[in-house]
Amino acid sequence: MEIIAQRPKALTKLSFTYCPGCLHGVAHRLIAEAVDELGLNDVMTGVAPVGCSVFAYKFFDFDMAQAAHGRAPAVATGIKRARPNMHVFTYQGDGDLAAIGTAEIVHAANRGEHMSVFFVNNAIYGMTGGQMAPTTLPEMKTTTSPYGRKTDDIGFPIRVSELINSLIAPYYIERVSLLTPADIIKAKKAVKKALLYNKEGRGFTFVEFISTCPTNWGIDPLKSREWAKENMLPFFKVGCLRDKGEGVE
Amino acid sequence: MTKVLMKGNEAVAEAAIRSGCRLYFAYPITPQSELIEYMAKMMPKVGGTFLQAESEVAAINMVYGAAGAGRRVMTSSSSPGISLKMEGISYIAGAQLPAVIINVQRGGPGLGDIQPGQSDYFQAVKGGGHGDYHLIVLAPSSVQEFADMAGEAFDLADKYRTAVMILADGMLGQMMEPVEFKPAKTAEEIEALNSQHHDWCICPNVEGPEHHHHEINSLEIDPSVLEQHVYNLYDNYATIEKNELRYESYNVSDDNEILCVAWGTASRIVKSAINELKVEGKSIGMIRPITVWPFPYQEIDAAIGKNVKKVYVFELNMGQMLDDVKIAVNGKVPVDFWGKVGGIVFTPAEIKTKLEECF
Numbered sequence: 001m002e003i004i005a006q007r008p009k010a011l012t013k014l015s016f017t018y019c020p021g022c023l024h025g026v027a028h029r030l031i032a033e034a035v036d037e038l039g040l041n042d043v044m045t046g047v048a049p050v051g052c053s054v055f056a057y058k059f060f061d062f063d064m065a066q067a068a069h070g071r072a073p074a075v076a077t078g079i080k081r082a083r084p085n086m087h088v089f090t091y092q093g094d095g096d097l098a099a100i101g102t103a104e105i106v107h108a109a110n111r112g113e114h115m116s117v118f119f120v121n122n123a124i125y126g127m128t129g130g131q132m133a134p135t136t137l138p139e140m141k142t143t144t145s146p147y148g149r150k151t152d153d154i155g156f157p158i159r160v161s162e163l164i165n166s167l168i169a170p171y172y173i174e175r176v177s178l179l180t181p182a183d184i185i186k187a188k189k190a191v192k193k194a195l196l197y198n199k200e201g202r203g204f205t206f207v208e209f210i211s212t213c214p215t216n217w218g219i220d221p222l223k224s225r226e227w228a229k230e231n232m233l234p235f236f237k238v239g240c241l242r243d244k245g246e247g248v249e
Numbered sequence: 250m251t252k253v254l255m256k257g258n259e260a261v262a263e264a265a266i267r268s269g270c271r272l273y274f275a276y277p278i279t280p281q282s283e284l285i286e287y288m289a290k291m292m293p294k295v296g297g298t299f300l301q302a303e304s305e306v307a308a309i310n311m312v313y314g315a316a317g318a319g320r321r322v323m324t325s326s327s328s329p330g331i332s333l334k335m336e337g338i339s340y341i342a343g344a345q346l347p348a349v350i351i352n353v354q355r356g357g358p359g360l361g362d363i364q365p366g367q368s369d370y371f372q373a374v375k376g377g378g379h380g381d382y383h384l385i386v387l388a389p390s391s392v393q394e395f396a397d398m399a400g401e402a403f404d405l406a407d408k409y410r411t412a413v414m415i416l417a418d419g420m421l422g423q424m425m426e427p428v429e430f431k432p433a434k435t436a437e438e439i440e441a442l443n444s445q446h447h448d449w450c451i452c453p454n455v456e457g458p459e460h461h462h463h464e465i466n467s468l469e470i471d472p473s474v475l476e477q478h479v480y481n482l483y484d485n486y487a488t489i490e491k492n493e494l495r496y497e498s499y500n501v502s503d504d505n506e507i508l509c510v511a512w513g514t515a516s517r518i519v520k521s522a523i524n525e526l527k528v529e530g531k532s533i534g535m536i537r538p539i540t541v542w543p544f545p546y547q548e549i550d551a552a553i554g555k556n557v558k559k560v561y562v563f564e565l566n567m568g569q570m571l572d573d574v575k576i577a578v579n580g581k582v583p584v585d586f587w588g589k590v591g592g593i594v595f596t597p598a599e600i601k602t603k604l605e606e607c608f
Contacts, residue, residue: 012462042454047314057464063451065317065465068340071310074302078314081298082272082322085453104310107303 008032010041012061021214021221023178024053027120030184031089032060034192038199045079045086047072049096052126056091070101073108076115087198089116095125098134098158105164112169112203116194119160122211123232130216134158137231142216157235161208165241171203173241177210177233179225190240197245210236252427257392257417258283260428261351262291264399265323267433269442270349271297272322274311276304278330279363280419281353285325305330309337309350316346317465319450320443321403325351327419328369329360331377338412339378343467345482347406347446349399350384351415353422356592364592365419367513370569373416374542381479383486385413385493386542388513392426394539400431407445409489416541418565420514420594490543500527501534503554507607509535510549510574511563514594519563522600532556533604541570549577559607562586563600 007013010032016025035044041062048056050069057064063086067075072090080088097105097119108115124142125131131144135157139148149157161175172194176187187209194205210232212224219227242249255263262284265273273288285301292299302308308324315322326334331352341348352373356366371377373386385405389395395417402413434442444452454460469475497516500523501508511519516537523533536549553560560578562571568586575584587603589595 009460041460045451054468057466061462062454062460063463063465065314065451066344066468067313068310068336071306071313071337074307074310075314075317077300077307078272078274078311078316078322079318079451080314081300081311082315082318082320083452086318086451103303104307107307 008036010035010044010061012059014058016059017055018052019215021212021224022052023209023211024120026178026184027118027209027211028056028059030188030191031091031118033188034195035062037192038195040087040195040199043086045088047076047079047088047090049090049092051093051096053091053093053120054127070096070099071104072096072101073104073113073115073117077108077113080114087195089118089195089198091118092120093126094119094121094123094133094135098160106167109164109170109204109206110167112171114198114201114203116198116205116207118191119206119208120211121160121208121236122213123157124213124216126213126216130213135160137235159236161206161241164206169204170206170242171244172197172205174243175208175210175236175238175241177238179210179212179228202245208236210238252429254425255392255428256283256423256425257395257421258353258423259287260392260396261399261415262287264396264430265349265403266291266295266297267430268321268400268403269434269439270321270323270403271295271439272315272320273298273324274300274302274308274315274322275324275326276302276308276330278327280355280422281325281327281351284351284353284422305333306337309334312348313337313341313344313346316341316348317344317451319446319452323349323351325353327353327355328357328366331369331372335378338384339380339382340467341412342378342382342384342482343380344465345410346412346465347410348412349402349406349415350412351417354416354418356590362592363419365514365565365594366590366592367418367515367565368567368569368590369416370541370564370566373414374544382482383542385409385411385489386416386540387413388416388539388541389421390513390517390537392421392424393428395421396428396430405493407442409485411485411489416513418514419592493540494543494545494548495539496545496548497537497539498552499523499535499537501536501552502532503556504532505534505554505557506531507533507604508552508557508560509533509563510538510560510570511535512538512541512570515563515565518595518597519600521597522604525597525601526604531608538570544573546573546577549574550579550581553578553581557582560584561604561607563595564588565594566590
């Protein structure tokens, strides 16, 4: 019998604890498939953030570290410098990476640290109950912007991929979406490319996923993908911002 | 080995490298700058990693990562920078990681000044970061001892899977004294150190056919699991308290009329005053805690001879170790205190005057 699909070896047997309709499971699976396909299982290590994916260290079946809020790129730096023959990634949400961890991500990228960063942007803090994130859209309502995000008071959403793209050292930067099956196939290619470059020791690779939060947006899973397409994608444009391997700079 | 004349900041860095430390992450701050500069110069020469982090917070989290990867790693800073590191230190304690942290203390609070102080005692031994935990805290009183403690700190950190802090000050960091170094670890010894934690640390899976899943983590969402984890930490601390207490007993005898307690830089000044009073026929002893955690409570109590009228505590702060001395003395005799703050270091003459008033 031919096996068409199965659980990636790089995932543990635990069931994900994410909400119904959440796309973290999809992002986890893409990373795990790429690790399997690249044969990195014995030399891979990931760093989990604080936020909904705080338990990512339980779900990936290789060595994992759990980091303080926003500090994953610094922790990953320490791991990579200590064990240069390991391949390291961080997995971070928008509050973790783009608010409390801004210094760590900018400087890890600026050093061209040999790591991959998987950044899940769903424009909200999920774990703590739907507060405003640095990527929350203008006029978007959250529990800490109950009247909508007012840009004259709190500023505009941060386009993190573009911010990272202002630095010289990063090797590969791409923003992808997890909103449709076709998008997920493209996202898989970006994830695999980031980890391939990581395996080859090319430098800092960064993939941003545009994702959803049905629970805290208060929109059902399918409609939330439509909402994201209509509202997030115009502001956070998908595409490859830099790929030194392909001469895109 | 011949002795060399070195600043404390440089001597402790050299000793750390000789002890097999090949990873150092830090951020510049006075009065520990010579330490980070020495590491920047020397680490590349021994094939080690020197990385100037973007912040104190990043530096301690790099330490968390490297310690999680099971290798000897160190960071250093001075008081305000150590405050910033406290989040990471709490995580290191929770995840039971071996690491060495040096605090070259200066005057506080806030930005304070850049002169020597001992006002981070509470922070070092009573917590500092959040949660129930301890650090092993070593308090040197000379450049030689500062250097010797580097190797000792790494050995203790590896043995107990805990962070060890060397609580020095701007005087010890800046002062030059003759130092004799222990021989440097050989390449084979360093290789053995690098693989000593392979049963739990982040490392390539080269030993078994099954890939491993090691977790470096301080999160336990189940209260009963976290409760047990904290109990386990404290079992480890109890073993440390039993095995690793260090203190110096100076001139302690049944004739003592005064028993002094002082640590670090303050203790060497008190020692000078005791020596002068000894010539004048006065009998004064001193207990110098070398580990300030664990603290020599029973040893202080045992040093209070039948003629001791008073226990006198001298510190470069407003009275912090004083609380621990009071616990040790437990009302047996009066406990007096005198300290200087603001980065001002007392003189032997001032201490002598204070002690003379007791007779």
